[in-house]
Amino acid sequence: MASFRTLDQLDAKGKRVLLRADLNVPVRDGAITDRTRIERLCPTIKELSEKGAKVIVLSHFDRPKGKRVPEMSLRPLVEALSSVLGRPVGFADDCIGPEAEAAVAKMAEGDVLLLENTRFHAGEEKNDPALSAEFAKLGDAYVNDAFSAAHRAHATTEGVARLLPAFAGRLMEAELKALEAALGTPSRPVVAIVGGAKVSTKLDLLGNLSRKVDVLVIGGAMANTFLAAQGYNMGKSLQEAEMHGTALRILDEAKAANCEILLPRDLVVSAEFKPNPQTRTVSVDSVPADMMALDVGPDTVDAIEERLRKASTLVWNGPLGAFETPPFDAATVAVAESVAGLTQSAGLKSIGGGGDTVSALRHAGVAERMTYVSSAGGAFLEWLEGKTLPGVAALEQA
Numbered sequence: 387m388a389s390f391r392t393l394d395q396l397d398a399k400g401k402r403v404l405l406r407a408d409l410n411v412p413v414r415d416g417a418i419t420d421r422t423r424i425e426r427l428c429p430t431i432k433e434l435s436e437k438g439a440k441v442i443v444l445s446h447f448d449r450p451k452g453k454r455v456p457e458m459s460l461r462p463l464v465e466a467l468s469s470v471l472g473r474p475v476g477f478a479d480d481c482i483g484p485e486a487e488a489a490v491a492k493m494a495e496g497d498v499l500l501l502e503n504t505r506f507h508a509g510e511e512k513n514d515p516a517l518s519a520e521f522a523k524l525g526d527a528y529v530n531d532a533f534s535a536a537h538r539a540h541a542t543t544e545g546v547a548r549l550l551p552a553f554a555g556r557l558m559e560a561e562l563k564a565l566e567a568a569l570g571t572p573s574r575p576v577v578a579i580v581g582g583a584k585v586s587t588k589l590d591l592l593g594n595l596s597r598k599v600d601v602l603v604i605g606g607a608m609a610n611t612f613l614a615a616q617g618y619n620m621g622k623s624l625q626e627a628e629m630h631g632t633a634l635r636i637l638d639e640a641k642a643a644n645c646e647i648l649l650p651r652d653l654v655v656s657a658e659f660k661p662n663p664q665t666r667t668v669s670v671d672s673v674p675a676d677m678m679a680l681d682v683g684p685d686t687v688d689a690i691e692e693r694l695r696k697a698s699t700l701v702w703n704g705p706l707g708a709f710e711t712p713p714f715d716a717a718t719v720a721v722a723e724s725v726a727g728l729t730q731s732a733g734l735k736s737i738g739g740g741g742d743t744v745s746a747l748r749h750a751g752v753a754e755r756m757t758y759v760s761s762a763g764g765a766f767l768e769w770l771e772g773k774t775l776p777g778v779a780a781l782e783q784a
Contacts, residue, residue: 389782390553390554390562390778390781390782391553391781392553392556392559393430393433393529393553393554393555393556393559395553396527396529396553398434398437398439398527399437399438399495400439400495401439401440401525401526401527402439402442402490402493402524402525402526402527403434403439403440403442403525403527404444404521404522404524404525404527404528404529404550405430405442405443405444405529405531405555406444406445406529406530406531406532406535406542406543406546406777407444407445407531407532408427408445408446408531408532408534408535409423409424409427409443409445409447409460409463409467409500410423410446410447410448410534410535411423411424411466413462418462418466421470423761424463424466424467424470425470426557426761427531427555427557428470429556430531430555430556430557431443431471431498432471433556435471435473435496435497435498436496438495438496439495439496440490440494440497440499441497441498442490442524442525443467443475443498443499443500443501444481444501444504444521444542445460445500445532446503446505446510446535446540447460447463447503447505448503449505450503450505451505451508452505452507452508452509452510452511454506455506458503458506459502459503460477460500460501460502461477461502463500464476464477464500471498474498475498475499475500476489476497476498476500477489477499477502478499478500478501478502479502480501480502480506481501481502481503481504481506481507481521482507482520482521482523482524486501486502486524487523487524489501490524504540504541504542507541509541510540510542511538511540512541513539513540513541513544513545514541514545515545517541517545518541518542518545518546518548518549519549521541521545521546522546522549522550526550527550527551527553528546528549528550528553529552529554529555530543530547530552530553530554530558530780531556531557531558532558532777533557533558533562533760533762533765533766533777533778534761534762534763534764534765534766536558536765536775536777536778537764537765537768537769537776537777538777539776543776543777543780544776544779544780547777547781548783552780552781554781558781560758561762561766564737565737565760565766567699567735567737567757568699568701568735568737568770569598569599569701569770572698572699572735573698573699573735574600574699575600575601575697575698575699576598576600576601576697576698576699576700576701577599577600577601577602577603577693577694577697577699577700577701578595578599578601578603578700578701578702578703579603579605579690579700579701579702579703579704579721580595580602580603580604580605580606580608580703580704581605581606581608581609581703581704581705581706581707581718581742581743582606582607582608582703582704582705582742583606583607583608583624584607584626584629585608585611585612585626585629585632585633585636586629588608588703588704589632589636590772590773591703591770591771592604592636593639594770594771594772595645595701595770596636596639596640596643596645596647597639597645599701600645600697601645601647601693602645602646602647602648603648603690604647604648605682605686605704605705605706605707605717606704606705606706606707607623607624607625607679607708608704609649609650609679609682610623610624610679611629611630611633612636612637612647612649613649613650613670614627614630615630615631615633616634616637618670618671618673619671619673619675620673620678620679621673621674621676621678621679622675622676622677622678623655623673624678646693648689648690648693649670650679650682650683650686651669651670651683651685651689652667652668652669652670652682652684652685652686653667653668653669653670653679653680653681653683653686654667654679654680654681654682654683654707654713654717655668655673655674655677655678655679656677656678656680657676657677657678659678659680659708659711660711662712662713665680665713667683668683669685680707680708680711680714681706681708681714681715681716681717681718682706682717683717684717684720686706686717687717687720687721690721690724691720691721691724694721694724694725694734695728695732698733698734698735699735699736699737700725700734700735700737701737701770702725702736702737702738702739702747703738703739703740703743703766703767703770704740704741704742704743704746705718705742705743705746706718706721709742709745709746709749710745715746715749715750718746718749718750719749722750722751722752723750723751723752725752726752726755726756729755729756729757730755734757735757736756736757736758737756737757737758738753738756738759738760739758739760739761739762739763739766740760740763740767740770741763741767743759744759744760744761747759765777
């Protein structure tokens with residue numbers, strides 16, 4: 387595993403520590419609808435504060451495109467951050483310049499200060515060296531705890547990490563350890579479950595996983611494309627006709643790499659996509675012309691569970707069916723419960739993440755019972771695709 391320094395190596399007392407966080411939380415009508423990112427950040431802030439650091443929190447919020455957009459201010463997050471931390475949090479109306487410098491100068495050991503949205507400056511997303519230097523002036527050390535932003539080479543994720551002693555926060559450290567356990571040096575056999583709508587958006591992912599795992603389970607609407615490419619009639623199912631050649635190539639490459647690809651054996655079909663319509667379970671060679679596949683069937687669930695019972699490691703990205711619309715959540719929930727059980731009873735290392743996956747695992751009620759669920763979307767996916775993440779690389783080289 388690539389080496390990076392953690393908080394264990396940071397002598398924080400009295401130091402101004404720039405902490406890159408991801409406070410890009412979902413907000414509706416001015417209220418935060420999900421505090422997960424704030425809660426996951428707090429252990430790092432508390433540890434630094436208790437060690438006597440002056441904790442200066444940097445984060446982006448939404449996409450103001452380098453302009454000051456009042457509704458994208460981080461000020462409304464002060465109350466939530468302070469409530470989760472159980473201590474007051476200061477706020478500066480800018481993240482660089484006289485306002486930020488004055489707020490930092492007033493800090494005592496243990497204080498926590500949130501700076502305004504880093505994307506209010508155009509240089510943030512351009513990784514402008516002059517802006518990185520402005521940030522670096524505010525701190526003595528840099529801690530990155532925003533794995534979810536690590537796939538971006540921005541001033542606060544990559545630029546400033548090269549100008550100050552740089553360390554991984556506890557959340558970043560947990561993410562990197564989980565990913566290393568998933569694909570870096572995993573216990574074998576490794577099973578990957580990949581779901582979702584389109585092959586075209588997960589080409590790099592499927593290609594990389596087929597070279598690294600022992601069994602690759604393909605579900606969701608993307609499985610329809612693989613089945614159609616093999617000559618099955620998929621009725622009115624969502625599938626990408628233009629990706630048939632690519633799907634066949636992925637199957638050939640997996641075979642050459644000695645990776646078993648498990649496609650659906652049976653499907654739950656309906657004439658309409660809406661909650662609780664009339665459904666039928668059919669084998670993959672019997673999809674009616676006027677129906678569409680919206681979930682995998684019980685035979686497929688059995689086949690997946692059989693592979694999982696022999697597995698040591700599982701990586702999960704994407705649901706097996708249209709899980710937001712019942713009853714097409716049945717297969718995802720059944721497999722998720724099986725994964726949680728094997729994690730608790732048989733020591734399966736289960737790692738999930740990326741967009742819909744977290745929602746699906748929460749919907750199944752198992753997110754807390756897996757080994758690790760990543761709160762990162764794009765960064766988790768790019769890591770699974772085998773790409774270098776600039777925010778992580780900067781820590782490794784620091």
